[in-house]
Amino acid sequence: MPNFTVIDEEFVCENCGSQVKKLGYSCRNHCPVCLYSKHVDVNPGDRQESCHGLLKPIGLDINKKGYVIIFKCQKCGSIRRNVAAEDDNMDLIIKLSTNSIDD
Numbered sequence: 001m002p003n004f005t006v007i008d009e010e011f012v013c014e015n016c017g018s019q020v021k022k023l024g025y026s027c028r029n030h031c032p033v034c035l036y037s038k039h040v041d042v043n044p045g046d047r048q049e050s051c052h053g054l055l056k057p058i059g060l061d062i063n064k065k066g067y068v069i070i071f072k073c074q075k076c077g078s079i080r081r082n083v084a085a086e087d088d089n090m091d092l093i094i095k096l097s098t099n100s101i102d103d
Contacts, residue, residue, distance in 0.1 A: 005045030014038060015054055023085055030055070030069065032087045035096070039073045039080070051076045060096040067093055 008022045015036035022028060027045060030037035037055035042048040053075025061068040067084035084093055 005043070007045040007047070023087075026083075026085070028085065029082050030057075030071075030085075030088075032085055033089055035069060035089060035092050037071055037080070037082065039075065039078060051078070055080055057092070057096055059099045060093060069093075069096065 006027055008024065008027050010022055011020050011028075012018070013020055013031035013034060013036060016031060016034040018031055018033040020028060020031050020033075029041075029044075035057040037057075039051040039053045039055050040047050040049050051073060053073045055071035055073050057069050058072045059070035061070060061081070065083045067088075068081050069084055069088075071080045071082070072078070073080070
């Protein structure tokens with residue numbers, strides 16, 4: 001992964017308003033309650049993206065790292081991917097597994 005910058009910080013989810021705690025074992029980049037993220041990085045953790053749109057979870061992939069959430073930016077349409085966290089809402093992860101990428 002190019003230029004990975006480790007940032008694990010608390011934030012308030014702009015989609016559901018949940019107070020999101022640090023992950024503690026890796027970098028937190030999405031809300032574990034609603035799975036939404038924010039389009040802030042060009043490369044993981046760099047905070048160099050100017051878009052700042054909400055990243056809607058639209059699908060799921062599975063690879064050697066586990067569940068990978070597929071996001072689509074609601075502002076610019078960019079597609080991003082991130083490994084699911086241990087405390088993510090499993091009901092929503094399961095629901096994502098039935099979505100097609102175009103949802």
